[in-house]
Amino acid sequence: MTTPRSLLGPLGLRQTAYYALCAALLASACAEIEHASPADAEKLATLRAEREENEVLSRFQQKKKEKARAEGKDADALYDDAEPLRQSAEFQAIFAEIRKTMHDAKLKEYVTRPAATVQNCIALASGGAGPAEIDNCVLKTPADEKINPVKLAVLMVLIVVLGIAALFAYRSTRVRADTVALAAGKLGLKVEQGQQATVVTGTYKDYAIKVESSPPEAGQGDRYMRVIVLSKVNPATVVRFGPLAPPTGLDLPDLDAPEVEDSRIPEGYKLRLSPGAAAEELLSGDTGFQLRVFDPVDVRVHDGVCGVTCWQIPPTTDKVVEFIELALATAKLYP
Known part of the structure; x- marks a missing residue:
């Protein structure tokens, strides 16, 4: 690789x-350095707060499902589709409060940042960049002062x-x-930090896993994190679910399996499945929905291993652990 x-x-x-x-x-x-104008800081704070919606919706959906299960109801049937939840008055009220809190905090931060940086980040956010990309952008200092x-x-x-x-x-x-190294240490996993990559190995929740990530100083276009589950995966299952054009040239296997056509496949993605394998959870279930918080994300199952890759370094140790948990949840779909 x-x-x-x-x-x-x-x-x-x-x-x-x-x-x-x-x-x-x-x-x-x-x-x-000329600091950002109040108007630019306000605009970027508004865009950044709006980007938090998917994160808040994911947590809201999980709580709804947990409550439904506790009441003996069919949680998947009630809450698999996140869109009705997004439109509900309850969610809108929760998100409005979170959005305001985040907006106010980010506004205080952005007025202290260079004007050129904030203007660049506004352009990036207006183009659909996610929360991690915006946060990384804000940390940059313009070189032309x-x-x-x-x-x-x-x-x-x-x-x-x-x-x-x-x-x-x-x-x-x-x-x-290095949030990956810090998270691995908390989970009791072995960490090796090299100049080219951070590599984590060990056993977590009875699964043998390996985590690979770019070093913390890697450039924006070279960042990635991959979790490989090495045990308890069906060796006969082949799944390839991911973007048609991954952001970097990582060496990912081109798996031989029939291509699937399904209206639920996200735009810009493709899906290949071996006979007998299912993709319901990847396309419409909890696992798939939460994985796409890390979009673009790639899932490959073959030869008894399950690899899940995203093209970012999660900004906190909690998010790193969340991504590892999602990789295990994906592997559990193909025992």
Whole structure:
């Protein structure tokens, strides 16, 4: 399997840390940055808050199903279709409150960000970008700000003084930035952080699993996370459900199975199934709905393993664990 290279190029870890420090200090200490206007910050905060709807809807749907099951009702029949729930007055009231809270918090953050950054993120959000993409965009600092030569001279002295200390601190900082490694540690799994990838192995909830992800410093186009379930999967089952054109060139097997036509297959996706395999849960059940929160996402089952890939690094350890749980839920569909 090939792993996408970091956009930082062939630099070693210590050299990478040093130049990253220099770039960050140059941007923060030398640049005369114009902060975002209140109007732009308001617009981006509104767009970002709206993007939280699918997350809130997923949790709302789960609670409805749990309550229905506790009451002895057919939860799947009542709440498999999320759209009626989305339109319900109860959900709209819940989401309105969450949306306002998030909007207010994001507005306070965005007015402190560079104007160019916020404007770029507005364009990205207007094009349909998801929550993680918007959050990553906001963290970027524009590279075309004016440099103050006096500040630059002072900064060069600071770089010399701080450079050595920063190199020693780099490894621990890198671990803290790697949400996959942090989550794996909490789950008691073995973690190996390499320059090209983070690899996690071990047993979780009686399943042998392997998790692979791009390093935390990978560029936007090279980020991915993949969970491979290595046990308790039917070796005769073949499933290929995923985007027609994955965002990066990850080496994913081109599985030989009949292609399925179904109106429930999301636009831009395709589905291949071996005889006897089912895809109801992937297309209309809880598992499929929650997987598509991480859209685009790819599911492949073959030779007794189940691999689930998304093209992002979940921003929190809770989201990493959620993705691992979803991979296990997918594997359980094909025992």
